[in-house]
Amino acid sequence: MNFKALPAKHIIAKVISLSAAAVVLASCYLPARFDAEIELDKAGYYSIIFDGYMADVGLYQGLKDGTISAEEEKTKIAVIERDFGRDSNTKSFEYLRDGHFKVNWERSGDLLKAKMVTFIRRTELIFQLKYVAKSGYIVFEGKSITKDNRKRIRQMGLDMQGQLRLKTDMPIKSHNATSEKKDPRDKRFTWLVWDVASIMSPRPRAVFIIE
Secondary structure, eight states: OOGGGSOHHHHHHHHHHHHHHHHHHHTOEEEEEEEEEEEEOTTSEEEEEEEEEEEEHHHHHHHHHTOSOHHHHHHHHHHHHHHHHTOTTEEEEEEOSTTEEEEEEEEEEEHHHHSEEEEEETTEEEEEEEEETTTTEEEEEEOOOOHHHHHHHHHHTOOOEEEEEEEEOSOEEEEOOSEEEEETTEEEEEEEEEEEOSTTSOOOEEEEEOO
16 A cells, blocks of 8 residues: 555554554454354244354464464463353363364353343354344344455455354344245244355344244
8 A cells, every 4th residue: 555645644544444453353253164053932042052163363363474472372372261261151162273273152041031142242242142122123143344354354364164054933024144944844943044155255144023
């Protein structure tokens, strides 16, 4: 980018924008390859299973460009492991290499009481279920990443691939799933399937109606 051709105020704005993006990416967990399944019934009961490989974007980038040493890597790994270990829904955690780790996470309960369920948590959202009492809807949505940040992550050498399946007997108001089909064993239930081909795939989202 040719900063010389830009007015000073535009240069400052661009630097602030790039710095903000760097902070966002540095504190980001990314589901690199995964398989996730959610069940949600019309009484509001849910179950979530996530099994897959994730990356700490900041750690990956630091190891790639050499700004994080082997000792610092060990320290950061310990922090990540403690982070997941504090969550009783984490069934297993295994660090692999290059900022990547394998996680199995499971949770179930009553969404109408909980109001919101987030994997991993609100400040590090991968996907969530949210009960909106005023509208009578349950909203499912995946991690929101701006188009520019998606491109930056891909340029780093990271990507996101996997499948997310949601089974429900609730009326569906809207969704952007790759496919929709009835459960062959019980026609009361519908499967919504999101095939995530890359980080550039649309953010998964669906809205269900509580009757």
